[in-house]
Amino acid sequence: MLELFSSYYLWVKSFHLISIVAWMAGLLYLPRLFIYHCSADSASDKSETFKIMERRLLRLIMNPAMIATFVFGSILVVILHKEIFVSYWFYIKSILVFGLFLSHMFMVKCFKLFQGDKNIYTEKFYRIFNEVPTILMICIVIITVVKPI
Numbered sequence: 001m002l003e004l005f006s007s008y009y010l011w012v013k014s015f016h017l018i019s020i021v022a023w024m025a026g027l028l029y030l031p032r033l034f035i036y037h038c039s040a041d042s043a044s045d046k047s048e049t050f051k052i053m054e055r056r057l058l059r060l061i062m063n064p065a066m067i068a069t070f071v072f073g074s075i076l077v078v079i080l081h082k083e084i085f086v087s088y089w090f091y092i093k094s095i096l097v098f099g100l101f102l103s104h105m106f107m108v109k110c111f112k113l114f115q116g117d118k119n120i121y122t123e124k125f126y127r128i129f130n131e132v133p134t135i136l137m138i139c140i141v142i143i144t145v146v147k148p149i
Contacts, residue, residue: 009079016072019065024137026062027100030054030107031130037114038123047117054111066104073097088149096140103133 033054040047077084084090106129113119121129142148 009076012072012075012079016069016076019068019072022061022065023069023100023104024133026057026065027103027107027133027137028130030057030062030111031126031133033057034107034110034114034119034121034126035123035130038119038121038126042117051115054114058108058111062104062107066101087147089143089147092149093140093143096136096143099136100133100140103129103136 033050037047037050037054040050110119110121110126113121
């Protein structure tokens with residue numbers, strides 16, 4: 001089985017990277033939608049439009065991309081297990097990726113609040129939170145490419 005995965009390593013890696021790009025696009029865009037949604041009156045057409053945009057982004061792009069990222073990433077771990085389990089950078093990367101997952105789950109919570117017209121966070125909060133996935137992404141890319149430890 002490992003040999004089968006190994007022969008498709010570059011394909012798996014490519015799909016993993018494509019999944020990451022799609023997931024990151026959503027992680028960077030959804031908080032922006034929340035920022036704009038904060039300025040819309042709850043019962044307005046504008047608010048309803050934001051709800052549709054947020055729902056489609058989350059369900060059609062972010063959730064599938066996150067799942068695909070973890071699936072293809074797990075396959076890569078299976079292929080490269082002898083090399084990465086002895087490297088500290090892999091464990092740090094895993095913690096940072098878990099941070100992206102937690103960011104995603106927090107956005108799901110915020111999405112549900114907006115869907116019920118019960119948002120409790122401010123526009124400023126979402127502006128600050130919008131930087132969290134960016135910072136995590138920068139750290140993940142650096143630790144994965146440079147492998148400093």
